[in-house]
Amino acid sequence: MNxxxxxxxxxxxxxxALLTEMYKWMITVRHFDRRAVHLQRSGRIGTYAPLEGQxxxxxxxxxxxxxxxxxxxxxxxxxxxxxxGLPMATIxxxxxxxxxxxxxxxxxxxxxxxxxxxxxxxxxxGAAWASKLRGEDTVTVxxxxxxxxxxxxxxxxxNFAGVFQLPVxxxxxxxxxxISVPLSKQTATETLAEKAAAxxxxxxxxxxxxxxxxxxxxxxxxxxxxxxxxxxxxxxxTYRYGSHTTADDHTRYRDEAEVNGWREKDGIARLxxxxxxxxxxxxxxxxxxxxxxxxxxQRAIEEMLAAxxxxxxxxxxxxxxxxxxxxxxxxxEMRKLYGNGGGK
Amino acid sequence: MAKRNLIxxxxxxxxxxxxxxxxxxxxxxxxxxxGGVFRATEGLQAEFGSDRVVDTPLxxxxxxxxxxxxxxxxxxxxxxxxxxxxxxxxxxxxVCHVSRVRMRSQGRFSCPMVIRAPYGGGIRAPELHGDSxxxxxxxxxxxxxxxxSTPYDAKGLLLAALAEDDPVLFFEPMRIYRAIKEEVPDGxxxxxxxxxxxxxxxxxxxxxxxxxxxxxxxxxxELAKQKGWDVEVVDLRTLSPLDRETILASVEKTGRALVxxxxxxxxxxxxxxxxxxxxxxxxxxxxxxxxxGGYDAPQPLFSLEDIYAPDAKRILHGIESVMNF
Numbered sequence: 001m002n003x004x005x006x007x008x009x010x011x012x013x014x015x016x017a018l019l020t021e022m023y024k025w026m027i028t029v030r031h032f033d034r035r036a037v038h039l040q041r042s043g044r045i046g047t048y049a050p051l052e053g054q055x056x057x058x059x060x061x062x063x064x065x066x067x068x069x070x071x072x073x074x075x076x077x078x079x080x081x082x083x084x085g086l087p088m089a090t091i092x093x094x095x096x097x098x099x100x101x102x103x104x105x106x107x108x109x110x111x112x113x114x115x116x117x118x119x120x121x122x123x124x125x126g127a128a129w130a131s132k133l134r135g136e137d138t139v140t141v142x143x144x145x146x147x148x149x150x151x152x153x154x155x156x157x158x159n160f161a162g163v164f165q166l167p168v169x170x171x172x173x174x175x176x177x178x179i180s181v182p183l184s185k186q187t188a189t190e191t192l193a194e195k196a197a198a199x200x201x202x203x204x205x206x207x208x209x210x211x212x213x214x215x216x217x218x219x220x221x222x223x224x225x226x227x228x229x230x231x232x233x234x235x236x237x238t239y240r241y242g243s244h245t246t247a248d249d250h251t252r253y254r255d256e257a258e259v260n261g262w263r264e265k266d267g268i269a270r271l272x273x274x275x276x277x278x279x280x281x282x283x284x285x286x287x288x289x290x291x292x293x294x295x296x297x298q299r300a301i302e303e304m305l306a307a308x309x310x311x312x313x314x315x316x317x318x319x320x321x322x323x324x325x326x327x328x329x330x331x332x333e334m335r336k337l338y339g340n341g342g343g344k
Numbered sequence: 345m346a347k348r349n350l351i352x353x354x355x356x357x358x359x360x361x362x363x364x365x366x367x368x369x370x371x372x373x374x375x376x377x378x379g380g381v382f383r384a385t386e387g388l389q390a391e392f393g394s395d396r397v398v399d400t401p402l403x404x405x406x407x408x409x410x411x412x413x414x415x416x417x418x419x420x421x422x423x424x425x426x427x428x429x430x431x432x433x434x435x436x437x438x439v440c441h442v443s444r445v446r447m448r449s450q451g452r453f454s455c456p457m458v459i460r461a462p463y464g465g466g467i468r469a470p471e472l473h474g475d476s477x478x479x480x481x482x483x484x485x486x487x488x489x490x491x492x493s494t495p496y497d498a499k500g501l502l503l504a505a506l507a508e509d510d511p512v513l514f515f516e517p518m519r520i521y522r523a524i525k526e527e528v529p530d531g532x533x534x535x536x537x538x539x540x541x542x543x544x545x546x547x548x549x550x551x552x553x554x555x556x557x558x559x560x561x562x563x564x565x566e567l568a569k570q571k572g573w574d575v576e577v578v579d580l581r582t583l584s585p586l587d588r589e590t591i592l593a594s595v596e597k598t599g600r601a602l603v604x605x606x607x608x609x610x611x612x613x614x615x616x617x618x619x620x621x622x623x624x625x626x627x628x629x630x631x632x633x634x635x636x637g638g639y640d641a642p643q644p645l646f647s648l649e650d651i652y653a654p655d656a657k658r659i660l661h662g663i664e665s666v667m668n669f
Contacts, residue, residue: 046468046646075470097468097646115472116430117402150401151433178402180378186401247469253377310647319641326610330639337658338651 014212016280022063022211023271023281024289026055029079030268031293032088035301036078036095040246044305045095049076050242053209056267057173057236059083060214061141064222070109070131070140072124076173076240077113077143086110088300096304099314118148121157121170128161128168128231139222141169147178149192155199158233162199167225169218170233173208175240180253196233208236209267212274238267311341348528351521353495354384354460357502358422360532362392365420368506371398372407372424381426382462382521404430408437411457416445420506421457428463428515429472429643435480442511443486458505458512463491464556464606465649466519474643476556476607481513482584482616488537489584491515493558495528497581500535508537515583517555524559540587542594546576549600549666552591552617554580557604557654564604564659571660573667583613591617592624599630602662606653609637631669636662 014022033052039045051058054076062083071077071084078091085108094101094113104110111127114120124142131138148154149172161168174192176183189195196203202224206217214236221232239262243250250259275281316323316331323331348356361368370385376399379386389397400407404425411421425431431438438459445455465474481489488510492498498516505512543558544565553561558579565575578594580586595601601621603614614635621633636654644652654662 047470094645095470097470097649099645099648101645113471115470116433119433147402150403150406152403152405153433178373179381180374180376181399181402185399245470248378248381252379312648312651315639315641315644315648315652327640330609333661334639334651337661 014215016275016278018063019212019271019275019278020280022059022215023268023275024292025059025062025079025083026211026268026271027289028293028296029055029059029082031290032078032082032297032300035297036092037242037246039092039301040095045092046097047245047247048095049245051076051079051240053239053241053262053266054173054175055079056211056271057208057214057238060211061171061218061236064215064218065139065141067107068109068138069222070111070124070127070138072111072120072127072140072142073113074120074143074145074148075113075115076145080143081110084108084110088297089303092300092304093307098307098310100307118144118151118153118157121148121153122160124168124170125157125160125166128166129164132164132166137226139167139169139225141171144170144172145178146172146174146176146183146186146192147181148172149195150186158196158199158201158231161231162201165228165230168231169221169225170231171218172233172235174235174237177240177244177250177254179244179248182254191235193233193235201230202232203235204232205235205237208238209265209270211267211271309342312338313341345527345529347525348495349522349525350492350495350498350516351382351384353499353528354502354516355386355388356528356530357499358385358388359391361422361503361506362388362396364532365506367418367420368422369396369398369414369419370422370424371400371411373400373402373426375399375424380424382518384460384516385424404434405437408434408442408459411459412437412441412445412455415455415457415511416453422506423457423459425459425461427469427473427475428461428477429475431461431477438481438487438513439484443484446510447486454509455511456509458502458514460514460516462518462521463515464517464519465643465646465653466556468646468649471645472643474646474649476605476638476643478513478515478583479607479611479613482613486510487584488512488582489515490537490582491517491555492581493517493520493555493579495524495526497535497541497579499528500533501537501581503532504534504537507534512537515555519556520559535581538582538585538587540581540590541579542576542590543579544575544577546574546598548574548598549576549602549663550594550598551575551577551602551604551659551663552580553577553604554583557606560654560656561604561659563656564663567656567660568663573663575663586617586620588620588624591620595621595625596628599628600666601629602634602636602659602666604636604654604659604662606638608640609635610640612637631666634662634666
């Protein structure tokens with residue numbers, strides 16, 4: 001499971017073996033995503049935020065990080081979170097509206113999904129600050145989309161990071177749209193990366209559908225951060241093929257020709273071509289990889305579906321470290337009316 | 345007259361306002377091409393143009409802050425926040441500026457705007473999409489807070505809010521956006537701000553509710569009837585300022601009261617209604633005024649939202665507690 005360690009062992013060089021591993025992850029992430037959309041359509045999970053099209057950016061980024069690094073994700077970072085060690089079943093549970101879906105396993109430094117936009121970026125700054133204060137060799141990555149660059153929190157986080165020279169990366173997947181609003185209505189600048197200049201930090205723009213390029217950009221920025229060189233804003237230019245979430249319909253705000261144009265630049269197809277050119281991949285391996293991905297995703301879905309009814313005591317369990325009197329009373333009343341756990 | 349659900353009534357109200365008043369403009373995230381995440385502004389950009397139905401950058405504080413300037417300079421902005429749970433980045437603008445423009449400028453400027461925000465749980469939405477933050481804004485002087493529970497009221501209250509000289513927060517109960525259809529008149533009409541509505545007459549206990557909780561309270565009133573209790577149900581409709589007259593008249597008639605809301609119970613709007621009844625109708629009371637609210641825990645993920653929000657069973661339990669005091 002731990003591809004990160006393998007990545008570490010191989011250092012910066014992207015060996016064919018590592019590229020193959022990356023490719024398999026991208027397939028797994030895409031398959032996971034498509035199944036998640038189907039699960040939502042059939043009413044077995046709730047609203048879901050698809051990421052199809054962004055696999056190269058997420059997996060490339062994930063591989064460039066170390067196990068000890070911290071992630072502060074949005075609600076669309078399933079790919080990079082999985083690569084970093086978040087179990088797939090946990091992600092399914094989250095989208096099934098279950099509190100267990102918020103829990104990262106011990107040793108996996110992933111903060112719970114932030115639903116509000118850009119609000120996790122100051123947190124990433126703080127976490128990186130703590131690492132710096134403790135003299136640790138750890139990098140923190142705050143994830144964001146293009147829309148988040150309009151929020152105040154984005155600018156405040158960038159400014160703090162620059163002022164305090166923190167080991168933090170802002171990894172922006174510019175996927176073209178904030179729900180229905182295109183980048184051209186989100187900013188008057190040509191690129192998002194150039195916004196870094198205003199805060200005195202490094203800004204990098206990379207082809208987000210090129211997993212290798214993303215890997216290298218993140219690796220370089222992370223190395224610089226680790227050695228005290230300060231923060232970087234990375235703009236990975238990519239595209240989401242589907243809707244913002246399963247609750248909206250992207251055909252209302254963009255046409256199929258645009259989506260299809262991006263499909264021609266698909267990150268998975270591109271890495272596959274690289275592997276074929278290197279002579280380390282075959283159609284048999286391709287078939288086997290999709291079958292393996294299917295089995296992996298199926299196991300996670302079964303784990304999610306087999307979860308016992310959600311325990312309604314969880315409403316109270318983590319509201320405070322120690323339950324105050326008024327919540328003890330409310331819990332007692334709830335138990336009286338609805339029984340002791342196991343859902344309504 | 346056409347039958348409309350609550351969201352269609354709001355769309356119609358916005359259309360009437362845009363037609364009648366050149367000063368009115370709608371702004372927010374996805375309100376234009378996409379017609380809003382709940383389709384409240386569907387078709388309005390096509391009809392009125394992208395200068396009057398404006399897709400903005402993704403920035404709640406920016407949307408409300410810009411609306412302050414628009415309002416002060418003669419426009420009637422109707423900013424939309426996609427969900428009430430996304431209002432928090434804009435709280436600084438609402439609390440520090442929107443609500444204080446009139447006071448700070450001693451009447452030289454005013455800040456008339458209608459901030460629309462869908463609120464409440466019950467639609468299996470992700471985290472933070474189901475909050476009920478009305479009490480925060482009722483607590484803030486300088487604002488009016490409105491929360492309709494029917495399509496007819498939604499349109500009438502919206503048009504009344506647009507005619508106000510003060511800023512109005514307009515909380516829309518998204519759980520019942522499409523749950524009910526009723527006759528909603530075409531054209532302009534208003535439902536007055538500041539007036540509650542007795543939607544069910546009763547003699548023994550008054551239930552006060554609004555928005556999403558009104559229908560659940562009516563359900564509970566039916567269950568109570570089977571137990572022999574005659575329940576009056578009052579839709580507050582305007583949460584700030586409260587309709588003291590209607591609330592007290594109801595309590596004076598029934599002698600007992602229960603307030604129902606989905607927001608956390610502690611320091612929720614229910615506490616204010618209780619205080620208002622204590623101040624104005626203490627001697628009419630046969631029992632302490634009860635409250636049924638959400639639990640004092642953060643609004644949970646959707647697998648637990650049905651048990652978090654009061655249902656008819658919990659409200660009935662509240663009625664029993666007051667009746668059996």
